[in-house]
Amino acid sequence: MSGRGGGTPWHLFALLAAAAGLAFALSLAIGASGFGFKPAGDAGALIFWEIRLPRAVLGTLVGATLGLSGAALQGYLRNPLAEPSLIGVSGGAALGAVLAIHLGLSQVLPLALPVGGLLGAAAALIAVAALAGLRGGPITLILAGLAVSATTTAAISLALNLSPNPFAAIEMVYWMMGSLADRSLTQVWLGAPLMLAGIGVLLLLGRALDALSLGEDAAVSLGIDAKRTRLALIAGIALSVGAATAITGVIGFVGLLVPHALRPWLGHRPGLLLPASLLGGAILVTAADIALRLLEPWADVRIGVFTALFGAPFFLWLVLKTRSELAP
């Protein structure tokens, strides 16, 4: 494996950055109205700017957010099975959007879904932060996240159960499956600053996560501020994943899969894994989105369903591998 030494494996980062750039370009170039940056027809320019660009930007940003958040959370919890949805913010975003549909707001206001999602994510963040507190170890954060997730799941079920009409129920279910399609540039403008802010906060955690490999006492004795680290982690994931989920719905398994696949190539160093997973997530989500567009019979499959379909067997393999490693 590369990257075991002291240096940064720049060649790997160059490769990942090039692949992310290529995936973004391909996402702009591929679509129902033909290959290239100038789709055919009178509506060509419109298709490029209003359909392909938001989709490509969202794929890259949301993927980056999910990959990075997964790496940050796994590093903080020192657990390779953690996923960003674990801290309950994506559940909050889903609940907010579902409520916007339930109350009929999405019929009236064009931005009701993403705004509802953001408000839901913010509420979940406050609940998790209050429950988990700034002191305490990984376990309290996991428990707080579980409690909030369970509550949002129950509330979403209730909203579905009491949905005003079958169409609203279908809309809620479809929204929760996660999709990059048919998002406007306005929605991108709404979510992008929050995602970028969250990404910025999380990228600063590298040193703290490296030090936490030795446990909390050793990390603090190396000069890490435990409270600030916890606050930055929760806020960073809430901002980025909350905003991502509010715009695109739930896209699972990316945050689990990407850090895990990249970790051996970075000598298992949690700090270096952050920027690598950012790029890896962007590649994975954009590539999955392109694949869905190219595979004709899959065109109606939502990206959240697609990633779950391929992520679940990966998770299974991960569990089996962990089991064999733990076996005597």
Place this chain on the structure above:
Amino acid sequence: MRLEASGIKVWLKRRAVLNGLDLAADRGQLTAVIGANGAGKTTLLRVLAGLLPAAAGEGRLDGRALAAWPRPQLARTLAYLPQERTIHWALSARSVVALGRLPHRALGQGESAADRAAIARAITTMDIGHLAERPVSDMSGGEKARVLMARALAQEPRVLIADEPAAGLDPAHQLALFRHFVTFATSGRTVLVALHDLSLAARFCHKIVLVHAGRALAAGPPEEVLTPPQLAAAYGIAAEYRTIDGLPVVLPFDVLP
């Protein structure tokens, strides 16, 4: 630098773990904290590393209260080696040792030549050159202990606090480790270790603090502290302090009723 504790009281879960403990570890000396399981050794070391606030009394480093030290400056001055030896990822030994340089590096700054030299020195001192590129997840407990010790040395601290650093090491590496502690201390550093091996304490440490029931029962040179009556009081054992070819040996031979 002198590391001091005066009148330290710590309550954990409504139990007084430390109850007015005094201690001083001086520059140029290897000081050992000994005592039975649950006597409060680890708690004391955590207070002195600035990781745990005391309910009363205070820890002082170089005459200044530990609480008044800015954390980054303390991290460049004092290294703490916890008893807990879990390393959470399959990092290479070199990556673990390199963590000791974190307090000396600014945010976003790579390893400097000084960092690399300190890492190489620590790896040589702890005799782990052959393990440097291996993942710690494949190592034995003793090998991990040496890697973690090298991490603390790479930090180049003026004060080193180590919680049971000898546990799990084979005799050869125990002796090598304590010889190194002595060299490290006599080169002008302050070293404070918690220990269970009384013979190691007797042979290598300049000063021993015997902790019992949250207080220092005795403190001073080994021959004054490791006396049968005091060992009986602190551990409930019958033990003898002997010298073999001029080297002190403490031999516990019975548990007192």
